[in-house]
Amino acid sequence: xxxxxxxxxPRNMFTGVISSSLTIVKSLIRRKYGFEKSITLNYPxxxxxxxxxxxxxxxxxxxxxxxxxxxxxxLCVQICPTKCLELKGExxxxxxxxxxxxxxxxxxxxxxxxxxxxxxxxxNNHMLTGHKxxxxxxxxxEWKKLSSRQ
Amino acid sequence: xxxxxLNKLGKYLSPIIVEEIEEGGEIYFDKNEISxxxxxxxxxxxxxxxxxxxxxxLLGKKNAEERQSHRYEIVYHLLNLEEHTRLRVxxxxxxxxxxxxxxxxxxxxxxxxxxxxxxxxxKFSDQSDLRVLNHQSFIGFPLRKDFxxxxxxxxxxxxxxxxxQESVQVVERGxxxxxxIGPVHPITRGSVRSIFELDGEKIVRNKFEIGYTxxxxxxxxxxxxxxxxxxxxxxxxxxxxxxxxxxxVNAVEKLYDLxxxxxxxxLRMVFxxxxxxVDHLNCIGELSxxxxxxxxxxxxLDLRERIYELFEKATGSRTKANINIIGxxxxxxxxxxxxxxxxxxxxxxxxxxxxDKLLTRSKVWMARTNVCKITSHMALxxxxxxxxxxxxxxxxxxxxxxxxYFYNDVDFEIPLGVNGHCYxxxxxxxxxxxxxxxxxVQVLDNxxxxxxxxxxxxxxxxxxxxPQQFSTAEDFVKNKITPPSxxxxxxxxxxxxxxxxxxxxxxxxxxxxxxxxAPSFTHIQVLAQVLPGLILDxxxxxxxxxxxxxxxLDR
Numbered sequence: 001x002x003x004x005x006x007x008x009x010p011r012n013m014f015t016g017v018i019s020s021s022l023t024i025v026k027s028l029i030r031r032k033y034g035f036e037k038s039i040t041l042n043y044p045x046x047x048x049x050x051x052x053x054x055x056x057x058x059x060x061x062x063x064x065x066x067x068x069x070x071x072x073x074x075l076c077v078q079i080c081p082t083k084c085l086e087l088k089g090e091x092x093x094x095x096x097x098x099x100x101x102x103x104x105x106x107x108x109x110x111x112x113x114x115x116x117x118x119x120x121x122x123x124n125n126h127m128l129t130g131h132k133x134x135x136x137x138x139x140x141x142e143w144k145k146l147s148s149r150q
Numbered sequence: 151x152x153x154x155x156l157n158k159l160g161k162y163l164s165p166i167i168v169e170e171i172e173e174g175g176e177i178y179f180d181k182n183e184i185s186x187x188x189x190x191x192x193x194x195x196x197x198x199x200x201x202x203x204x205x206x207x208l209l210g211k212k213n214a215e216e217r218q219s220h221r222y223e224i225v226y227h228l229l230n231l232e233e234h235t236r237l238r239v240x241x242x243x244x245x246x247x248x249x250x251x252x253x254x255x256x257x258x259x260x261x262x263x264x265x266x267x268x269x270x271x272x273k274f275s276d277q278s279d280l281r282v283l284n285h286q287s288f289i290g291f292p293l294r295k296d297f298x299x300x301x302x303x304x305x306x307x308x309x310x311x312x313x314x315q316e317s318v319q320v321v322e323r324g325x326x327x328x329x330x331i332g333p334v335h336p337i338t339r340g341s342v343r344s345i346f347e348l349d350g351e352k353i354v355r356n357k358f359e360i361g362y363t364x365x366x367x368x369x370x371x372x373x374x375x376x377x378x379x380x381x382x383x384x385x386x387x388x389x390x391x392x393x394x395x396x397x398x399v400n401a402v403e404k405l406y407d408l409x410x411x412x413x414x415x416x417l418r419m420v421f422x423x424x425x426x427x428v429d430h431l432n433c434i435g436e437l438s439x440x441x442x443x444x445x446x447x448x449x450x451l452d453l454r455e456r457i458y459e460l461f462e463k464a465t466g467s468r469t470k471a472n473i474n475i476i477g478x479x480x481x482x483x484x485x486x487x488x489x490x491x492x493x494x495x496x497x498x499x500x501x502x503x504x505x506d507k508l509l510t511r512s513k514v515w516m517a518r519t520n521v522c523k524i525t526s527h528m529a530l531x532x533x534x535x536x537x538x539x540x541x542x543x544x545x546x547x548x549x550x551x552x553x554x555y556f557y558n559d560v561d562f563e564i565p566l567g568v569n570g571h572c573y574x575x576x577x578x579x580x581x582x583x584x585x586x587x588x589x590x591v592q593v594l595d596n597x598x599x600x601x602x603x604x605x606x607x608x609x610x611x612x613x614x615x616x617p618q619q620f621s622t623a624e625d626f627v628k629n630k631i632t633p634p635s636x637x638x639x640x641x642x643x644x645x646x647x648x649x650x651x652x653x654x655x656x657x658x659x660x661x662x663x664x665x666x667x668a669p670s671f672t673h674i675q676v677l678a679q680v681l682p683g684l685i686l687d688x689x690x691x692x693x694x695x696x697x698x699x700x701x702x703l704d705r
Contacts, residue, residue: 001563003577008568011511023507039452053484055466073620079627081374081381108381108472113480113611114627116620122466 050124055107058100059123059147068144069119070095076111076120085111100143102128102136123147155233159195163187172404173639174236178217184241185250188226192255197228197237199533200256204652204665205266209295212656213635220244222272225652226252227639227667231530231544234551238639248273258532258672269293283361283704292369326354329686333362339388339436340700342674344689351685358674364704371664375629376402377476377608379661384470386649386666386702389432390425392461393644394702395474400554401640401651402476405633408606412598414478415555419593420491421464421471422642423586424457427498429645429697430537430579430586436694437576438509441518446509453501456494463487477609479602488594495587502583510577519572522680522692526570532676535669536647537582538696541567541574548643560592572695607631629659639667646670646697668702 011019030036041048060068072089084104089095109122125146130136138146156175160168169176179187191197206223208214220242228237243249251274253260261282263274268281271291281288289300332343341362347355367386371379383398384391396418403410435450458468464487465471473479509515524534529542539546547564549557565581567574603612608631610622625631635657641650647669654663673696681689 001581002566003568003574003581007510007577008573009511010513010516013513016512019507020512023504027504039455051463051466051484053464053466053481054462075620075623075627079378081378106381106470107467109466110378110381114623116623 050126052124054124054126055109055122056124056126057102057122057128057146058105058107058111059121059125060098060143061119061121062144062147066144068094068098068140069117070098071117071119072098073116075114075116079110079114081108081110082106095140098140098143100138102130102138103133155195155230155235159191159237162194171238174238176238176240178240178242180217180242182247182250184226184239185252185255187239188228188252189255191228191237191239195230196232197230198530199229199231200252200259200262201227201229201236201533201648201650202652202665202667203227203252203259203262203266204663205270205272205293206654206663207270207293207295211662212658214656218242222270224249224266224272227650227652231546231551236639243272245270245272248275248277251275251277256531256533258675261671261675281361283364285361292366333359340704342698342700342703344693346681346686346689348686353681353684353686353689356678356681356689358678360674360700361704363700367705368664368666371661373660375659376633376661377626377629379664380474380476381472383651384472386668386705387429387644387646387699388469388701389699390429390645391469392421392425392471392474393429393642394649395472396422397640397642397644397649398651399474399476400642401638401653402633404640405636405638405653405655406476406606406608407634408477408604408608410478410604411601413482413600414602414604416593416597417479417483417602418474419555419557419560420590421461421473423590423593424460425471426586426645427583428454428457430583433694433697434505434576434579436697437519437572437691440690440694441515443509443515446505449501449505453498456497460487460491460494463490475603475609475612477604477606478612480612482602488597491590491594495590499584499587502580506580510580516573519576519691519695520569521684521688522572522677522695524570524676524680528676528679529570532679533672534647534676535672536643536645537578538575538647538673540564541578542570543567548641548648554642556593557589560589562586562589572691575695632657632659641667644669646673646699646702649702666702666705668705670696670698670700670703674698674703 027036031038060070062068072087072091072093072095074087077085077087082104084101086097086099087095088097107122111120112122156168156170159175166177166179204225206225208218208221208223222243222245224241224243226239228239249272251259251263253263263277264280264282266272267274267277268284269291270293284292290297327348329346329348333341343359343362345357346353365385367382371382374382380395380399384395386394431450431454435447438446461471462468464483465473465481473481524542526542526544529539529544543566545564545566550564562585565578567578603609611626633655635655637654639650639652641648648667649669650667652665652667653661656662677692677696680692
């Protein structure tokens, strides 16, 4: 499909000015009388609602007593592409050390996919900020506190 | 594939055997006259386009073929546009004697050869010592298998291109002045340094220094398993990561000889067209920004936001949509997504009309963008692809030429430009957005039912019904199901042009070599040729009209 020839001939100034000013006036009127919504959000008052599938911070899944379901099988650490997880502990028991570095995490969700115990899941929390790098490094107890209970 | 062409070629090259492979033909050529062979192939058999040159280090390779007794192998990828046939010429070498250069036969061979010198230390005849992607003071050749990093990492000194230049700031020297822009990308999308030598306002000479965002993706690929490589492939493009991961996943699926279900194919088409729209909108926005038209940029960003919303609903992340897995898609569409998609498509179509009214045929816009003419001859010589090639009037689109998925069954047209100006590239992109919307509606109308994931041991984890077991998860993590020892080139039509992956597998869980054929790498070469004679402002317009993405340029 060769592009139409008229696309290459400049329109004359008159029609150009009229058509472009019409577009502007039209959109101004539509905006003014509420036919068209504003593109931006009035941020702190209105907030964007993400869907349920949002890949936020990885969270631990806890049982009723507040214990993690993790059995220290080390698979999530092996698959993690940025090596942001660290785990130490005996296989079959709750880990002694399990930390997450949020400054390295790219929220790919691989850890959730491979976990055979379903002990880790991608949460909805996406507002992750901190003043120092240490704040973004969560150790086991801090991570448990931030995770929601099942 | 066209047998007759390969048969003719086989008769012509008589002692050399032309093997038939999936993508076309393969020649194993162990003599030194490579430039002679390629110029014959170009003139007699119309292999007009050099897609890529890449090298492979065979040190310590398992399952190596018997004839591979040399240490390195150089591979030339050629393309015949008329017959849609690809040809691979493999040239073994020890890396001691310089190889005859092909930069006089194919003009874009120059940078590819320079890159091989940079990465492998293999010399071509009459070649300078300039490095392309690494810094000049870098020690060693990183893609060799026995490479040990000896650089201390503190290579901050900027390198000067023009010999007589002393400082990077503006230097007045008689009538001529040297202007340095960057290393920030002119439209701030990454880092490319450009240096112009100006006579008054006209550009006399120009150079581009790339490699500021070199992430060593091809080296890291060799340390990751086939499955985790998808995340690396996504880093190639900042606007359409879905397309770059699709190119990789598609190549790996060919390697595994894995067929994906119909629904996954259809959904991949929908997502890839959505990403194409995002990329084109972003390109038009940048083009308008660089020609002083900020309003259009914000309109484009608004339209882009709509598609990001769709991606977020379907995949869980706005830009880096990590939904592609080997063997299909990891998630099916959520309920109500199709209705949302159709509403957004409607909105985009309406607003495209508005863009049209404001820009197309506008006198100011045309005067501003009628620069950087790339003739069709030049486009072929430099191996351009994608919208930039079609704007020069050459009808080549992989979606039509060698259709993958259901592109054969949907009804769409390929817009072709006339002059090869930036204005043509703008027109082609606007029209392609319309065609993409058309494709999406057609696919969504006839969306097949069924699973999104193929039934294969590799994808067992993604079947929701099967109970999760430790052994299957461990198989997935360690990538125990390995592909056969094979080499494969597979490409798709990405937003910028032909994005190809040349994969070499040695039968283990990690790739032996991954080479990315990035379209931007050729586009920036042609831009360097076109710019002399234009004014400095036009350089930015040309830069953004070719949609040069530093992510895939530097890799």
